Amino acid sequence: MLPMWTDVVDLRDFYDTSLGQMARRMIRRRIRMMWPSVKGMRVLGLGFATPYLRPFREEAERVVAVMPSSQGVLPWPPEGPGLVALSDETDLPLPDRSMDRVLLVHALESTEQVRAMMREVWRVLNDGGRLLAVVPNRRGIWARLERTPFGNGRPYTPTQLSRLLRENMFTPVAQASALFVPPSGSRMMLHSAGAFEELGIRWFPSIAGVVMIEATKQIYASTGLRETGRRRRVYVPVGDLRRFPVPSGLRTTSQPEPPRR
DSSP, X not given: OOOOSOSHHHHHHHHHSXXXXXXXXXXXXXXXXXXXXXXXXXXXXEESOGGGTHHHHTTSSEEEEEEETTTOOOOOSSSSSOOEEEEOTTSOSSOTTOEEEEEEESSTTTOSOHHHHHHHHHHHEEEEEEEEEEEEBTTSSGGGOTTSGGGSSOOBOHHHHHHHHHHTXXXXXXXXXXXXXXXXXXXXXXXXXXXXXXXXHHHOGGGOSEEEEEEEEOOOOGGGSOOOXXXXXXXXXXXXXXXXXXXXXXXXXXXXXXXXX
């Protein structure tokens, strides 16, 4: 029986295979093109984003990962203090406006509470921050085969993903795609992955394995907020994060939830 890819161990095992390593290289290269520098920034990976976070550790002020409680958690990185937390994706253990970049990988297509998760991402993202969502492409071959995690869950077309972001108070600003090579373990296919990527990006962008959209956080006037009187729990950094003081100007008091559309 093929795995359903909802378990963190299955995801880890996929990225340990030759096919998974190739997928990581191709997607990570496109992520890096969209985010060429995160110097001095705070970066959050939500879902199973750790295969794509390592390049940011050398330049970002802080890199942390949150894995959904329904998926499970594995320690990361292998060396040094742990930078991963296990949490409900609808209740992230982070202060308001505490992150400059949020990377969603194996998150949107897997969660059953998309809007609630996106509201949490909106809450923890800095007002000038950026979100990058990486999801399976509904039109691509990777979404049609269950032998990889990109063939499970809810795939999206670029239009559907853009609409989802807009409906949850984000404005899409850039789009990219990756994984044009068929999901095969063939050595010839794996060695030709770079050529497939260049050809696909240039001539066949609609058949990519994954769609990637970068978006900014929409900020609404205070008069548009509903006065519900509801207060949110407030989180402060713990453990190794105590080494990083809360930046000046960061609001740590409880804030109303962002408006629902």
